[in-house]
Amino acid sequence: VAGVACASALARSGLRVTVFENGRGFGGRLSTRHDRETGVSFDHGAPKLDCTTDQFRQWLESQEKEGRVARWNGNFATVEVSMEEKKCSVRKIEDETPKFVGTPSMSTVVKSLSSELPLDGRFGVSVKTLKKEGKGWVLKGLEKDKEFSSEVFDTCILAVHASRTADILQGSAVHDEFAKVAGEVDSIPSYAMMASFEKPLPCPSVFDHAVVKGSNVIYSITHDSAKPGRSTESDIWVAHATPAFARQHFDEDRNVVAKMMKDEFVRIMHMICEKDIPDPIVLKGHRWGACFPRVSEPLPGHCLFDPSSGLGVCGDWCAAASAEGAFLSGSSLANAILKLHEKGSKM
Ligand SMILES: Cc1cc2nc3c(=O)[nH]c(=O)nc-3n(C[C@H](O)[C@H](O)[C@H](O)COP(=O)(O)OP(=O)(O)OC[C@H]3O[C@@H](n4cnc5c(N)ncnc54)[C@H](O)[C@@H]3O)c2cc1C
Known part of the structure; x- marks a missing residue:
C-alpha cells in the first residue's frame, strides 16, 4: 500500500x-490468494480496511464510485470461547469506524x-x-x-x-x-487458514468478522463470502492465528498448520451453531512473518x-x-x- x-x-x-x-x-x-484448481479466491491478508481519517475516507469514497471498493456494513462480533465449558458466546460489536473492502477482492x-x-x-x-x-x-x-x-x-x-x-x-x-x-x-507474525466449503455452513449470519477471545490458536475469523461483491459459488472462510500459535508453528508444513487451525475453527463454529461442520473442499495455509508492526x-x-x-x-x-x-x-x-x-x- x-x-x-x-x-x-x-x-x-x-x-x-x-x-x-x-x-x-x-x-x-x-x-488475495487465487486457487487455480478450483478458481476460488481468499483475502488471506487484511480482511478489511478500517477508516479513521478524512484523507483515507476521501480516497476510499473516490474508489467506491469506480466500483473498486465497497463499504462493508457487516456483522462484526467478538467470540468468547470457553474450552472448559465447551461453550462460545457471540457478542455484536457496535463500532462506528467505517469499514471497506476491495471488490471483487x-x-x-x-x-x-x-x-x-x-x-x-x-x-x-x-x-x-x-x-x-x-x-x-x-x-x-x-x-x-x-x-x-x-x-x-x-x-x-x-x-x-x-x-x-x-x-x-x-x-x-x-x-x-x-x-x-x-x-x-x-512485528507480530500470523498465519492464515483459508477454507472453502461446497455449501454455506449451517450457521448463517452469526457474524461476518469476529475477533476470537479464549482460543490459543485463532485470533480472528472472517466470512469472506459475506463481503460485498463476492462470488457466492462456494462458502469462503479465512481465520488468522494468534501470534503465539504463529510463532510456535511458523516453520512447520503449511498444510499441517492449516489443518490444526481448521480443527479449531470447526470446534468453535460447532460450539456456536450446534451443528456438524462439513470438511472444506479447499484448505490452504499462508504464513505472515510481519503481520502487524508494534507502533x-x-x-x-x-x-x-x-x-x-x-x-x-x-x-x-x-x-x-x-x-x-x-x-x-x-x-x-x-x-x-x-x-x-x-x-x-x-x-
Ligand atoms: C493477516 C493480516 C490481517 C490484517 N488485518 C488488518 C485489518 O483488519 N485492517 C487493516 O487496516 N489492516 C490490517 N492488516 C495490516 C495491513 O494489511 C498492513 O498494515 C498494510 O497492508 C501494510 O502495507 P505496507 O505497504 O506498509 O506493507 P506491505 O503490504 O507489506 O508492502 C510491502 C511490499 O514490499 C514488498 N517487498 C518486501 N521486501 C521486498 C524486497 N526486499 N524487495 C522488493 N519488494 C519487497 C512486499 O512483497 C510487499 O508487496 C492486516 C495484515 C495482515 C497480514
Missing part, C-alpha cells in the same frame, strides 16, 4: 517512477492505486542492498534468482516492513539513523526522508499498524518529495 500510494502520487505529478516488487504483483499484505485496492498511472512495475525483484552512485541510487538484489542491478535513480524509496528496511539499510551501510529507527520496530508512536510526518541524499522510507510501521497507516505514510512521503522538487524547479 505505502509504496504504491507514494509512487502513484509522484507519477500523478508527472515524475517517472519505477516500482521494484518482490511478489508477482502489487498487493503485499492486502493480497482485497487485491483490487492496491491495483486501483496503481492502475491509472504510468507506473513501471518490475515484479519478482528482491532488493537486498542500495548503493549510492554519484548523486543517485542503484538497487541491487535478485531477479528470479539471478543477480540484479538497476539503473541509477535520483530518489530511492523503501516501502517494506520495518525489519527488512533495517536489513537493507544495514547491509548497504547507508543511513544508520534510519536503520536504527526501523530496527527498533518489532508505539507514529513517526513525525509518518515517514523518513533525507532530502540531501534523496532517500525516503515509508510503510505502516511509520504511522499506524493498518492499511490506512500505510496509505498515509506513502502519501506523506510523496508530499515531502514533491515539495523538494517544487523548490528545486523554482530555484
Whole structure:
C-alpha cells in the first residue's frame, strides 16, 4: 500500500517512477490468494480496511464510485470461547469506524492505486542492498534468482516492513539513523487458514468478522463470502492465528498448520451453531512473518526522508499498524518529495 500510494502520487505529478516488487504483483499484505484448481479466491491478508481519517475516507469514497471498493456494513462480533465449558458466546460489536473492502477482492485496492498511472512495475525483484552512485541510487538484489542491478535513480524509496528496511539499510551501510529507527520496530507474525466449503455452513449470519477471545490458536475469523461483491459459488472462510500459535508453528508444513487451525475453527463454529461442520473442499495455509508492526508512536510526518541524499522510507510501521497507516505514510512521503522538487524547479 505505502509504496504504491507514494509512487502513484509522484507519477500523478508527472515524475517517472519505477516500482521494484518482490511478489508477482502489487498487493503485499492486502493480497488475495487465487486457487487455480478450483478458481476460488481468499483475502488471506487484511480482511478489511478500517477508516479513521478524512484523507483515507476521501480516497476510499473516490474508489467506491469506480466500483473498486465497497463499504462493508457487516456483522462484526467478538467470540468468547470457553474450552472448559465447551461453550462460545457471540457478542455484536457496535463500532462506528467505517469499514471497506476491495471488490471483487482485497487485491483490487492496491491495483486501483496503481492502475491509472504510468507506473513501471518490475515484479519478482528482491532488493537486498542500495548503493549510492554519484548523486543517485542503484538497487541491487535478485531477479528470479539471478543477480540484479538497476539503473541509477535520483530518489530511492523503501516501502517494506520495518525489519527488512533495517536489513537493507544495514547491509548497504547507508543511513544508520534510519536503520536504527526501523530496527527498533518489532512485528507480530500470523498465519492464515483459508477454507472453502461446497455449501454455506449451517450457521448463517452469526457474524461476518469476529475477533476470537479464549482460543490459543485463532485470533480472528472472517466470512469472506459475506463481503460485498463476492462470488457466492462456494462458502469462503479465512481465520488468522494468534501470534503465539504463529510463532510456535511458523516453520512447520503449511498444510499441517492449516489443518490444526481448521480443527479449531470447526470446534468453535460447532460450539456456536450446534451443528456438524462439513470438511472444506479447499484448505490452504499462508504464513505472515510481519503481520502487524508494534507502533508505539507514529513517526513525525509518518515517514523518513533525507532530502540531501534523496532517500525516503515509508510503510505502516511509520504511522499506524493498518492499511490506512500505510496509505498515509506513502502519501506523506510523496508530499515531502514533491515539495523538494517544487523548490528545486523554482530555484
Ligand atoms: C493477516 C493480516 C490481517 C490484517 N488485518 C488488518 C485489518 O483488519 N485492517 C487493516 O487496516 N489492516 C490490517 N492488516 C495490516 C495491513 O494489511 C498492513 O498494515 C498494510 O497492508 C501494510 O502495507 P505496507 O505497504 O506498509 O506493507 P506491505 O503490504 O507489506 O508492502 C510491502 C511490499 O514490499 C514488498 N517487498 C518486501 N521486501 C521486498 C524486497 N526486499 N524487495 C522488493 N519488494 C519487497 C512486499 O512483497 C510487499 O508487496 C492486516 C495484515 C495482515 C497480514
